[in-house]
Amino acid sequence: MLAFALSRLARAAITILFVVTFAFIVLRLSGDPALLIMSVDAPPEAIEAFRKAWGLDRPIWEQYLAYAWHALTGDFGKSMRDGRPAIDLVLERLPATLAITLPALALKLGIGIPAGIYAALHRNSLADRLTMMVSVAGFTMPSFVLALVLVLIFGVTLGWLPASGADSVWHAVLPIVTLGTAGAAIMARFTRSAMLEVLGQPYIRAASAKGLAWWLVVAKHALPNAAIPTVTIIGFMVGSLVAGAVIVESVFAWPGIGRLLVSAVANRDLAVVQALLMVIAAWMVLANLCVDLAYGWLDPRVRSGAR
Amino acid sequence: MSSPLLEAIDIRRQYNVRTAGGVFGRKAVLQAVAGVSFRIDMGRTLGLVGESGCGKSTTGKLALGLIPPSSGEIRFVGSTLPAIGSAAWRDMRRRMQMVYQDPLGSLDRRLQVGPQIAEPLIIHDIGTPAERRERAYATMASVGLQKHHFERYPHELSGGQRQRVVLARALITEPKLIVCDEPISALDVSIQAQVVNLLLDLQDRLGLTYLFISHDLKVVRQVSHDVAVMYLGRIVETGQAEALFRAPAHPYTRALVSAIPSLGEKRERLILSGDPPNPVDVPAGCAFHPRCPFAIARCRSEAPALRRQPDGRAVACHRADDDAIALAA
Amino acid sequence: MAAPLVSIRGLSVDFDDGRRAARAVDGVDADIAAGEAVGLVGESGSGKSVTWLAALGLLPNRARVSGEVRIGGMNLIGAERRVLEGVRGKRIAMIFQDPSSCLNPVHRIGRQVTEALRLHRGMDGRAAEAEALRLFDQVGIADAKRRLSDYPHQLSGGLNQRVMIAIALAGQPELLIADEPTTALDATIQAQILLLLSRIRRETGMAMVLISHDLGVVAENVDRVCVMYAGRIVEQAPGEALFDTPHHPYTQGLLAALPTLTGPRRRLAAIPGSVPEPWNLPVGCRFAPRCPAAEERCRHEAPPRRVIAPAHQAACHFDVAGQSVWPAQEAAE
Numbered sequence A: 001m002l003a004f005a006l007s008r009l010a011r012a013a014i015t016i017l018f019v020v021t022f023a024f025i026v027l028r029l030s031g032d033p034a035l036l037i038m039s040v041d042a043p044p045e046a047i048e049a050f051r052k053a054w055g056l057d058r059p060i061w062e063q064y065l066a067y068a069w070h071a072l073t074g075d076f077g078k079s080m081r082d083g084r085p086a087i088d089l090v091l092e093r094l095p096a097t098l099a100i101t102l103p104a105l106a107l108k109l110g111i112g113i114p115a116g117i118y119a120a121l122h123r124n125s126l127a128d129r130l131t132m133m134v135s136v137a138g139f140t141m142p143s144f145v146l147a148l149v150l151v152l153i154f155g156v157t158l159g160w161l162p163a164s165g166a167d168s169v170w171h172a173v174l175p176i177v178t179l180g181t182a183g184a185a186i187m188a189r190f191t192r193s194a195m196l197e198v199l200g201q202p203y204i205r206a207a208s209a210k211g212l213a214w215w216l217v218v219a220k221h222a223l224p225n226a227a228i229p230t231v232t233i234i235g236f237m238v239g240s241l242v243a244g245a246v247i248v249e250s251v252f253a254w255p256g257i258g259r260l261l262v263s264a265v266a267n268r269d270l271a272v273v274q275a276l277l278m279v280i281a282a283w284m285v286l287a288n289l290c291v292d293l294a295y296g297w298l299d300p301r302v303r304s305g306a307r
Numbered sequence B: 001m002s003s004p005l006l007e008a009i010d011i012r013r014q015y016n017v018r019t020a021g022g023v024f025g026r027k028a029v030l031q032a033v034a035g036v037s038f039r040i041d042m043g044r045t046l047g048l049v050g051e052s053g054c055g056k057s058t059t060g061k062l063a064l065g066l067i068p069p070s071s072g073e074i075r076f077v078g079s080t081l082p083a084i085g086s087a088a089w090r091d092m093r094r095r096m097q098m099v100y101q102d103p104l105g106s107l108d109r110r111l112q113v114g115p116q117i118a119e120p121l122i123i124h125d126i127g128t129p130a131e132r133r134e135r136a137y138a139t140m141a142s143v144g145l146q147k148h149h150f151e152r153y154p155h156e157l158s159g160g161q162r163q164r165v166v167l168a169r170a171l172i173t174e175p176k177l178i179v180c181d182e183p184i185s186a187l188d189v190s191i192q193a194q195v196v197n198l199l200l201d202l203q204d205r206l207g208l209t210y211l212f213i214s215h216d217l218k219v220v221r222q223v224s225h226d227v228a229v230m231y232l233g234r235i236v237e238t239g240q241a242e243a244l245f246r247a248p249a250h251p252y253t254r255a256l257v258s259a260i261p262s263l264g265e266k267r268e269r270l271i272l273s274g275d276p277p278n279p280v281d282v283p284a285g286c287a288f289h290p291r292c293p294f295a296i297a298r299c300r301s302e303a304p305a306l307r308r309q310p311d312g313r314a315v316a317c318h319r320a321d322d323d324a325i326a327l328a329a
Numbered sequence C: 001m002a003a004p005l006v007s008i009r010g011l012s013v014d015f016d017d018g019r020r021a022a023r024a025v026d027g028v029d030a031d032i033a034a035g036e037a038v039g040l041v042g043e044s045g046s047g048k049s050v051t052w053l054a055a056l057g058l059l060p061n062r063a064r065v066s067g068e069v070r071i072g073g074m075n076l077i078g079a080e081r082r083v084l085e086g087v088r089g090k091r092i093a094m095i096f097q098d099p100s101s102c103l104n105p106v107h108r109i110g111r112q113v114t115e116a117l118r119l120h121r122g123m124d125g126r127a128a129e130a131e132a133l134r135l136f137d138q139v140g141i142a143d144a145k146r147r148l149s150d151y152p153h154q155l156s157g158g159l160n161q162r163v164m165i166a167i168a169l170a171g172q173p174e175l176l177i178a179d180e181p182t183t184a185l186d187a188t189i190q191a192q193i194l195l196l197l198s199r200i201r202r203e204t205g206m207a208m209v210l211i212s213h214d215l216g217v218v219a220e221n222v223d224r225v226c227v228m229y230a231g232r233i234v235e236q237a238p239g240e241a242l243f244d245t246p247h248h249p250y251t252q253g254l255l256a257a258l259p260t261l262t263g264p265r266r267r268l269a270a271i272p273g274s275v276p277e278p279w280n281l282p283v284g285c286r287f288a289p290r291c292p293a294a295e296e297r298c299r300h301e302a303p304p305r306r307v308i309a310p311a312h313q314a315a316c317h318f319d320v321a322g323q324s325v326w327p328a329q330e331a332a333e
């Protein structure tokens, strides 16, 4: 297990390095940073000075090492708009984003998984069909449409909940529900098919033949196996937690990372955009690492590298 | 003495694999076929038997030149097999065909069987469409299929009929050699006899030569003139089918023969202990020694060579001509 | 004769997937006496597995099961889940064809054995582990202690089947249903497992139903044989009687179609045609379309069970009196 964990850790580190390198290459490909950031008609001396200040006159590999070192230590330079370190701006917004995405995740898992399990155990029943219909509706509807529908119903028509802003706990309800609904639908569908797959396996029949009560067969034999593929989709959801909030935060004017990204792009605040991308990438890699480790923990075959 | 149609001279085939342990798993070499030699004369059948994973299918594919050997040589009608993919190789492929275990798996479900039977003619650019159709009808008749089967789809045929289709497709280019890799294992018991009889009839009529791979010793005895027994990539015993099954000489062959349940007479059993070892970790000396009830010290250190016995058989065992072993039977 | 341990009467199973209805088992009657070994042979799809899965209530819901399966006066067909759960593993245990896929891949095998021990014998902790070790010894797993903490994928097919047998023995059942226990295994391993099963039967006095498509496997390991064809038992007899004087044309055909390992090589007698599909079964005798002795009556009327000798019955309209209905085959060489 230790060797397995180490190998996955090494993989995560390599991925991060790859992301950093990729960001560097893309940045250099998009043009001379001096020209991009300074205005085109800036005097040549100013550009030269800028180059010197940022080390752009040094050999490319030296620049790369400096860049990579800074990126890995979390230094992305200062925001062009308010002069504070870009990374601080990003980290400051993180709690707000997590405040809606974590409850949304809980909603996705808390509703999606039990619904999927129930549907699988009662395959072809009315409840199963209903669950699946709702779930299809849930994940085919784009999140901004859902957001608008929810705002119309609960914010405007009924007036029960605030439609935008972040002044109270109640403001978080609609963003959370919007984010949670689609995820719960996907989760339910996925859990159901994972569960059906496992229930059809010979070892389930063999466990029943042992004389175990059905609920024990489900709890001890089916669920641990169905958890293995389900972890993938959970990992995917956790990984896209931060990035997935962009649209919903914009619609509800929620002051999280998503809003920051939108405004940083609009203002061409390169340092902040970079810091954001790195944070989002690091988050995804972390989520993936957790999935890998969970795999190893859940599935002995993965742990020993068999198959 | 007749001339060999197919001759394998010390062929080997290895695969690079990784042992368990993910990235930290160590690289290993798996000897799927570890120095196999045999010859099959025109119009004869060599049966190849052995446990799962001992290298039977790999040997079959090597014999047809479907995969290149790591070393060694295959000769077909006296000349070495041409390089895979060359024009000469494609031409050669026409004269050697393979029949696989699962007839449904080797047929295309969405195509009628007739065109599938004629397909090799198209691949090798033989005849006009009308001629191809005629050839297909003729070949179908020779394997006991009727004209109206031409338009059927694979799933509309029974297992035996499907295997006939596969055979017809193999026969249509008029090959000399057919490698049958477990051709009846997937068939119902009552159908197996149909296919076995058909294979024998075709050999009589067309003078075909077979390399017949199977783990069913009774069927191998039924169709083969000679038999080679494989264990972990090597031939441990080979000889005339009748003699080999009547009095197997190698301890492994004896265990294999005695493991076959029989109707009627109760026989003395030689039950082995343990499982076949991991093929990437073949035991030193005689690969069979950990399971062999007759192993002596020498077996653990020195690999026995395949030696010809007075009765014409060849056996790879240090104790092949030991009286003590014979008595234990 | 004492009351049988298990008695099956008129057991039928229908599968209806909405598109077509298929009768997989059709009116099977059979008795298993305590301690007896019975073979159940038949080709793929003849209903061997479904018969016993139905008896234990292990079929999916869409299977419709009718008839009776009695053990100790209790009818298992239509019985409550609790009743069935009390019989499974405890009175009737079952092992399956592909041992490696019948063990839960994420649990250690030791745990899978102790689970059965806790369930059937109320054993826990040390006691359960000690008993698991004893069972592993009994089924010939070397180095049992270390094996307990292995996962199924770390074991060979033969070892996994031994583990399955150990699990089946954990409940000290009166009857073991071995559904093709060796089909997925190599010949030399198959011989080991069959030897093990007969040794255990001697030691425990447990009855066994050995399901197989290999007449040879059955011949060597049971007292009595039932031959199934297309969902029906067409002949049942003590082993020797069945192989020496088979009375049903299908049994005769099967025997004539088998190559042998000894004796002269003769051309095999092939049964023409193929097994009927379960959604398209012939009326009358199911074997009629392939039977050389079939007459008009066979195509309309299902044959009655004819008693040939005590314990020997064949379902054929004609008493062929042990004479083969198949043309004699001359020796090939």
Ligand SMILES: Nc1ncnc2c1ncn2[C@@H]1O[C@H](COP(=O)(O)OP(=O)(O)OP(=O)(O)O)[C@@H](O)[C@H]1O
Pocket (backbone or CB within 6 Å): B015, B016, B017, B030, B031, B032, B050, B051, B052, B053, B054, B055, B056, B057, B058, B059, B215, B279
């Ligand atoms: N492409 C491959 N890559 C790696 N290993 C391989 C490959 N093909 C075969 N092997 C290994 O080579 C060995 C021999 O395989 P082969 O298929 O020839 O056995 P076989 O005797 O035909 O077995 P079976 O009776 O199961 O068909 C096996 O251990 C197999 O795992």
Ligand SMILES: Nc1ncnc2c1ncn2[C@@H]1O[C@H](COP(=O)(O)OP(=O)(O)OP(=O)(O)O)[C@@H](O)[C@H]1O
Pocket (backbone or CB within 6 Å): C015, C024, C042, C043, C044, C045, C046, C047, C048, C049, C050, C051, C060, C213, C278
């Ligand atoms: N769950 C199921 N749904 C629909 N049909 C089924 C199901 N299980 C079995 N059958 C059908 O019932 C028939 C009898 O199957 P069964 O598994 O009993 O055959 P068998 O004699 O055990 O064959 P084998 O030797 O292949 O195991 C087959 O035609 C099969 O297709």
Ligand code: SF4
Pocket (backbone or CB within 6 Å): B250, B251, B252, B286, B287, B288, B289, B290, B292, B293, B294, B295, B296, B299, B304, B316, B317, B318, B319, B320
């Ligand atoms: S060489 Fe030795 S170990 Fe190998 S088969 Fe012969 S007696 Fe057994």
Ligand SMILES: [Mg+2]
Pocket (backbone or CB within 6 Å): B056, B057, B058, B181
């Ligand atoms: Mg093979």
Ligand SMILES: [Mg+2]
Pocket (backbone or CB within 6 Å): C048, C049, C050, C179, C180
């Ligand atoms: Mg079955």
